[in-house]
Amino acid sequence: DIQMTQSPSTLSASVGDRVTITCRASQSITDWLAWYQQKPGKAPKLLIYKASTLKSGVPSRFSGGGSGTEFTLTISGLQPDDFATYYCQQYRSYSPLTFGQGTKVEIK
Amino acid sequence: QVQLQESGTGLVKPSETLSLTCTVSGDSIGSHYWSWIRQPPGKGLEWIGYVYNSGRTDYNPSLKSRVTMSVDTSTNQFSLKLTSVTAADTAVYYCARDVVATGFDSWGQGTLVTVSA
Numbered sequence: 001d002i003q004m005t006q007s008p009s010t011l012s013a014s015v016g017d018r019v020t021i022t023c024r025a026s027q028s029i030t031d032w033l034a035w036y037q038q039k040p041g042k043a044p045k046l047l048i049y050k051a052s053t054l055k056s057g058v059p060s061r062f063s064g065g066g067s068g069t070e071f072t073l074t075i076s077g078l079q080p081d082d083f084a085t086y087y088c089q090q091y092r093s094y095s096p097l098t099f100g101q102g103t104k105v106e107i108k
Numbered sequence: 109q110v111q112l113q114e115s116g117t118g119l120v121k122p123s124e125t126l127s128l129t130c131t132v133s134g135d136s137i138g139s140h141y142w143s144w145i146r147q148p149p150g151k152g153l154e155w156i157g158y159v160y161n162s163g164r165t166d167y168n169p170s171l172k173s174r175v176t177m178s179v180d181t182s183t184n185q186f187s188l189k190l191t192s193v194t195a196a197d198t199a200v201y202y203c204a205r206d207v208v209a210t211g212f213d214s215w216g217q218g219t220l221v222t223v224s225a
Contacts, residue, residue, distance in 0.1 A: 044153065044212070087152065097168075
């Protein structure tokens with residue numbers, strides 16, 4: 001299995017802050033990485049795919065970067081609606097598809 | 109706009125079989141891969157497997173011996189069966205559309221399945 005490790009597990013921030021979440025893969029996944037946002041009681045929503053491609057309709061304050069084994073999700077100018085849990089997911093290998101453990105962005 | 113809706117039994121006894129169906133609207137089920145993903149209460153996401161319109165499947169090795177997925181193109185539905193369930197299978201189960209090279213771009217709202225006697 002390709003293990004995905006996110007850091008930090010919890011991030012405390014204020015509205016307007018720039019925050020960065022890191023996701024590391026246990027082996028190279030080139031750029032086959034997606035980021036999701038999940039709010040309590042709701043299904044995850046796709047934000048970014050192919051490591052850095054913003055899904056249509058997702059605000060431009062979200063950006064993704066990286067390749068190989070290290071990736072980042074950056075939110076530039078945190079908004080009240082952005083307080084949620086974020087997951088990375090690799091789709092380099094379907095044996096199996098794997099997610100990071102999640103990063104909760106909470107209000108400072 | 110594609111919509112997915114899970115349905116099935118919310119309470120399953122230990123050792124029995126969990127059965128769920130996902131109804132797809134706004135898209136042909138023959139066009140993409142369709143996955144099941146679960147999330148135990150308070151925990152992270154686990155991919156269970158996918159099914160394609162030809163009946164092709166691929167399952168998470170950790171669940172492979174207990175999982176069966178199938179697709180019904182006449183009703184635009186796909187289904188999940190998980191046998192010999194235990195309390196560890198208690199989770200919210202999501203169905204999702206898996207677009208090649210993109211990830212899971214559409215999800216159902218999720219359904220809680222509790223395993224308890």
